[in-house]
Amino acid sequence: xxxxxxxxxxxxxxxxxxxxxxxxxxxxxxxxxxxxxxxxxxxxxxxxxxxxxxxxxxxxxxxxxxxxxxxxxxxxxxxxxxxxxxxxxxxxxxxxxxxxxxxxxxxxxxxxxxxxxxxxxxxxxxxxxxxxxxxxxxxxxxxxxxxxxxxxxxxxxxxxxxxxxxxxxxxxxxxxxxxx
Amino acid sequence: xxxxxxxxxxxxxxxxxxxxxxxxxxxxxxxxxxxxxxxxxxxxxxxxxxxxxxxxxxxxxxxxxxxxxxxxxxxxxxxxxxxxxxxxxxxxxxxxxxxxxxxxxxxxxxxxxxxxxxxxxxxxxxxxxxxxxxxxxxxxxxxxxxxxxxxxxxxxxxxxxxxxxxxxxxxxxxxxxxxxxxxxxxxxxxxxxxxxxxxxxxxxxxxxxxxxxxxxxxxxxxxxxxxxxxxxxxxxxxxxxxxxxxxxxxxxxxxxxxxxxxxxxxxxxxxxxxxxxxxxxxxxxxxxxxxxxxxxxxxxxxxxxxxxxxxxxxxxxxxxxxxxxxxxxxxxxxxxxxxxxxxxxxxxxxxxxxxxxxxxxxxxxxxxxxxxxxxxxxxxxxxxxxxxxxxxxxxxxxxxxxxxxxxxxxxxxxxxxxxxxxxxxxxxxxxxxxxxxxxxxxxxxxxxxxxxxxxxxxxxxxxxxxxxxxxxxxxxxxxxxxxxxxxxxxxxxxxxxxxxxxxxxxxxxxxxxxxxxxxxxxxxxxxxxxxxxxxxxxxxxxxxxxxxxxxxxxxxxxxxxxxxxxxxxxxxxxxxxxxxxx
Numbered sequence: 001x002x003x004x005x006x007x008x009x010x011x012x013x014x015x016x017x018x019x020x021x022x023x024x025x026x027x028x029x030x031x032x033x034x035x036x037x038x039x040x041x042x043x044x045x046x047x048x049x050x051x052x053x054x055x056x057x058x059x060x061x062x063x064x065x066x067x068x069x070x071x072x073x074x075x076x077x078x079x080x081x082x083x084x085x086x087x088x089x090x091x092x093x094x095x096x097x098x099x100x101x102x103x104x105x106x107x108x109x110x111x112x113x114x115x116x117x118x119x120x121x122x123x124x125x126x127x128x129x130x131x132x133x134x135x136x137x138x139x140x141x142x143x144x145x146x147x148x149x150x151x152x153x154x155x156x157x158x159x160x161x162x163x164x165x166x167x168x169x170x171x172x173x174x175x176x177x178x179x180x
Numbered sequence: 181x182x183x184x185x186x187x188x189x190x191x192x193x194x195x196x197x198x199x200x201x202x203x204x205x206x207x208x209x210x211x212x213x214x215x216x217x218x219x220x221x222x223x224x225x226x227x228x229x230x231x232x233x234x235x236x237x238x239x240x241x242x243x244x245x246x247x248x249x250x251x252x253x254x255x256x257x258x259x260x261x262x263x264x265x266x267x268x269x270x271x272x273x274x275x276x277x278x279x280x281x282x283x284x285x286x287x288x289x290x291x292x293x294x295x296x297x298x299x300x301x302x303x304x305x306x307x308x309x310x311x312x313x314x315x316x317x318x319x320x321x322x323x324x325x326x327x328x329x330x331x332x333x334x335x336x337x338x339x340x341x342x343x344x345x346x347x348x349x350x351x352x353x354x355x356x357x358x359x360x361x362x363x364x365x366x367x368x369x370x371x372x373x374x375x376x377x378x379x380x381x382x383x384x385x386x387x388x389x390x391x392x393x394x395x396x397x398x399x400x401x402x403x404x405x406x407x408x409x410x411x412x413x414x415x416x417x418x419x420x421x422x423x424x425x426x427x428x429x430x431x432x433x434x435x436x437x438x439x440x441x442x443x444x445x446x447x448x449x450x451x452x453x454x455x456x457x458x459x460x461x462x463x464x465x466x467x468x469x470x471x472x473x474x475x476x477x478x479x480x481x482x483x484x485x486x487x488x489x490x491x492x493x494x495x496x497x498x499x500x501x502x503x504x505x506x507x508x509x510x511x512x513x514x515x516x517x518x519x520x521x522x523x524x525x526x527x528x529x530x531x532x533x534x535x536x537x538x539x540x541x542x543x544x545x546x547x548x549x550x551x552x553x554x555x556x557x558x559x560x561x562x563x564x565x566x567x568x569x570x571x572x573x574x575x576x577x578x579x580x581x582x583x584x585x586x587x588x589x590x591x592x593x594x595x596x597x598x599x600x601x602x603x604x605x606x607x608x609x610x611x612x613x614x615x616x617x618x619x620x621x622x623x624x625x626x627x628x629x630x631x632x633x634x635x636x637x638x639x640x641x642x643x644x645x646x647x648x649x650x651x652x653x654x655x656x657x658x659x660x661x662x663x664x665x666x667x668x669x670x671x672x673x674x675x676x677x678x679x680x681x682x683x684x685x686x687x688x689x690x691x692x693x694x695x696x697x698x699x700x701x702x703x704x705x706x707x708x709x710x711x712x713x714x715x716x717x718x719x720x721x722x723x724x725x726x727x728x729x730x731x732x733x734x735x736x737x738x739x740x741x742x743x744x745x746x747x748x749x750x751x752x753x754x755x756x757x758x759x760x761x762x
Binding site for chain 2 (some may be wrong): 020058060061062063065066070072146
């Protein structure tokens with residue numbers, strides 16, 4: 001790349017150097033005096049390589065939507081084409097899935113009782129500390145972000161708008177979710 | 181001996197000059213014109229509150245009546261500027277309270293405003309008329325109560341998109357019974373419910389009320405009563421647009437709307453129940469501005485409404501409108517000048533609606549006056565961009581956000597250089613541009629070559645090397661604001677074009693490759709720039725000079741370094757200079 005720096009009137013750089021910018025180029029191997037080198041500091045100094053694949057994890061401030069708008073969109077339900085709150089429910093070990101309409105239930109208690117009835121199992125009682133520890137099964141759900149969450153942590157209204165599907169996990173597997 | 185007009189005559193002539201540019205030119209003609217002009221300048225605009233100090237402004241312009249000012253950089257809207265960065269308006273209010281007792285207007289954008297400020301405003305300026313706080317923060321509803329209670333001649337109170345700590349809705353009741361001067365009230369950003377009867381009485385006693393933007397908490401059932409008391413409204417922002425479906429509410433609302441013969445602008449529309457949209461049909465033919473960007477309703481319902489607004493000039497809508505809806509828009513609304521399409525599900529991995537580049541192409545084809553676009557979508561092609569560019573050579577603002585960073589042309593898998601290149605080449609009046617998608621240094625070469633009127637450029641996840649930045653800084657003659665994030669731009673281009681930065685308002689670079697050493701050098705060599713490093717990892721001195729900084733904000737100033745920086749902001753000083761303007 002030839003920026004033709006000599007042609008620019010303003011010469012910036014250390015005295016005696018011809019290509020001032022070169023000296024300032026990021027390079028993790030270049031260490032002056034006693035300071036820690038860039039590479040030793042938790043990788044936060046690493047020069048971003050162009051063409052590096054973008055990470056799937058959410059990037060701060062992207063897409064550029066203001067917080068107020070983001071919050072409003074999360075609160076408001078998306079228009080459902082069939083006007084229902086039907087979600088699939090799977091249970092570990094069961095041969096086929098079921099579907100239930102979340103809109104029919106007023107709270108977690110009603111929902112869990114219905115699930116227990118439908119699958120002939122015991123889910124038990126939710127506690128913030130222990131999850132559903134102690135019971136055979138634990139109800140989990142996939143939220144709008146694609147994450148698997150424990151049923152019961154968030155307010156009911158928030159739950160029904162963010163729940164995409166349900167999965168009743170066997171107690172042994174659910175231990176990972178219950179004990180945080 | 182030079183012939184000259186008496187001062188009063190010149191002053192009278194200058195009073196016809198409203199633009200700052202013209203007044204600035206007039207000031208440069210000769211010393212006496214400078215003097216006359218400065219005494220009769222009534223409005224000042226400070227694009228960056230740190231570019232100048234209250235003292236300097238007051239010394240030069242002693243008779244100001246209206247102040248407009250901006251604080252934080254634009255990327256603060258997207259959480260890229262940490263809390264506590266700055267933009268405090270208090271020093272300005274304090275200075276002006278003493279110097280400008282006749283001040284009538286204060287308009288602020290992205291500034292930190294405290295209740296103390298609001299109280300000071302309400303008590304210092306006897307003739308205070310207009311307060312606009314756009315995207316501001318730092319105050320509570322108590323501050324609003326002071327304004328309501330003490331500003332006897334208040335005409336405008338506009339809190340658009342500000343973050344207000346909502347302690348209660350009681351503030352509205354502080355407007356005294358003899359306050360009848362209100363022309364514009366925008367409280368759409370507030371959460372709490374205000375006393376409806378107080379609101380009703382306020383509206384009823386404000387015959388000049390033209391703009392009323394309610395907040396979400398004002399229920400639809402009560403909207404009719406409010407509108408009935410203000411049939412002269414020109415702009416209305418509804419509250420939540422939902423209620424159980426009852427014919428009496430619908431009838432009431434329909435009648436109320438039909439009395440509003442002057443209505444030109446509509447907004448609000450949270451929680452829309454489509455059954456209530458027909459209440460507005462009678463006013464649609466007069467509507468020029470429609471903000472449906474919170475209306476989560478389907479394309480079908482959106483189209484029914486929008487296609488009745490034949491005189492529509494500005495539409496803000498969610499991507500629920502889909503390509504089909506935009507095509508209908510293009511057929512019906514031939515006066516359309518501005519279109520903004522917001523994403524309903526910005527973080528979803530998969531598209532949730534059928535909105536693609538086609539929608540924008542349709543509108544660009546069908547709407548001959550289209551000049552301002554903000555469009556969020558999930559796919560784009562060079563062909564589409566070239567088509568848009570050729571259809572609309574008069575485009576002035578073009579902001580495209582392809583949701584996935586570095587997304588290529590979905591048809592050819594190539595970068596979108598050619599498409600954006602066509603935009604800048606064809607649209608010679610382009611003043612604002614936001615890029616997205618996969619872009620190489622080539623697009624910046626096109627921009628530097630063609631975008632001669634470009635004033636603001638936003639770049640994210642683009643470019644290959646410093647050459648990209650160099651093209652922009654060396655080519656874009658009218659550039660005032662440049663904001664860049666996550667691009668491989670570093671020291672070379674920045675230092676080679678340092679002088680350019682003095683011709684611009686500001687430069688923002690975050691998550692790029694600018695080293696601390698380069699920042700120091702820039703600060704040392706350019707005394708009239710403030711070079712601020714924003715780094716939350718601790719003092720940049722504790723890392724090698726070659727280490728890139730997290731964020732860099734560079735702006736020209738005649739006020740010297742600022743004194744209100746938080747712990748994570750460092751100014752790169754001009755160590756040689758001892759003289760600082762105060």
